[in-house]
Amino acid sequence: MQQVFEGVYKQGKEYYTKNAVPGKKVYGEEIITVNGVGYRHWNAFRSKPAAAFKKGLKNWPLKKNSKVLYLGIAEGTTASHFSDILTRGVIIGVEVSSKPFEKLLLLCEERKNIIPVLADANKPEEYEDIMREAGKVDVVYGDVAQPHQTDVLLKNCEEFLKDDGFFVLMLKTKSIDVTKPVKEIIGREEEKIRKAGFEVVETVLLDPFEKAHACIIGRKSA
Numbered sequence: 001m002q003q004v005f006e007g008v009y010k011q012g013k014e015y016y017t018k019n020a021v022p023g024k025k026v027y028g029e030e031i032i033t034v035n036g037v038g039y040r041h042w043n044a045f046r047s048k049p050a051a052a053f054k055k056g057l058k059n060w061p062l063k064k065n066s067k068v069l070y071l072g073i074a075e076g077t078t079a080s081h082f083s084d085i086l087t088r089g090v091i092i093g094v095e096v097s098s099k100p101f102e103k104l105l106l107l108c109e110e111r112k113n114i115i116p117v118l119a120d121a122n123k124p125e126e127y128e129d130i131m132r133e134a135g136k137v138d139v140v141y142g143d144v145a146q147p148h149q150t151d152v153l154l155k156n157c158e159e160f161l162k163d164d165g166f167f168v169l170m171l172k173t174k175s176i177d178v179t180k181p182v183k184e185i186i187g188r189e190e191e192k193i194r195k196a197g198f199e200v201v202e203t204v205l206l207d208p209f210e211k212a213h214a215c216i217i218g219r220k221s222a
């Protein structure tokens with residue numbers, strides 16, 4: 001096992017996180033044991049960061065003590081790997097739909113570093129009290145798969161991201177426009193990010209793991 005980012009491990013071509021809840025799977029992923037430690041396979045077809053790693057992403061911002069605001073956490077498939085990484089950090093996970101949220105609540109019973117918030121990420125005022133208590137975050141992670149996904153992310157970055165923090169936008173281009181070429185939409189969204197006063201640090205396409213998706217890493221412009 002080779003550590004490639006803080007708390008992210010690689011063996012062969014596959015990525016893993018150390019299981020914070022020994023022996024327990026979250027989404028049917030494989031668990032392998034190396035020197036007595038259980039590692040959960042991070043499936044690139046089920047979770048976009050693993051797809052981004054496989055596509056050569058270099059600027060992954062999560063550290064073990066990061067505070068992360070997660071927009072569109074759903075039932076917590078990806079967040080469970082973040083929970084493994086953040087041994088001294090916390091995830092504030094926002095989800096608008098009550099069905100995945102119910103499953104997320106079960107996950108949070110076992111993983112105490114995930115704070116579940118049932119709210120609309122397009123209305124940060126719905127959870128500003130929680131955020132005031134938590135303080136500004138190191139990372140805003142956006143995966144809401146909506147037409148205005150970039151605006152939703154930027155709005156939350158403006159409100160809650162530390163000046164030296166990073167964002168990760170998992171862009172679903174087909175939610176924005178099915179008729180335009182993927183690269184044209186990505187370029188347009190990157191331009192929107194820059195106009196809002198942020199820098200695009202790195203962009204990778206996620207195909208064939210997630211078709212017509214991109215992972216965009218950014219931060220506030222100096």
Ligand SMILES: C[S@@+](CC[C@H](N)C(=O)[O-])C[C@H]1O[C@@H](n2cnc3c(N)ncnc32)[C@H](O)[C@@H]1O
Binds near residue numbers: 046096121122144145
């Ligand atoms: C692609 S899924 C997220 C998958 C999840 N991030 C993962 O990797 O495990 C998108 C999620 O965003 C949620 N969502 C959509 N619009 C939202 C909004 N305005 N606020 C919060 N969540 C939203 C959806 O209900 C859905 O659960």
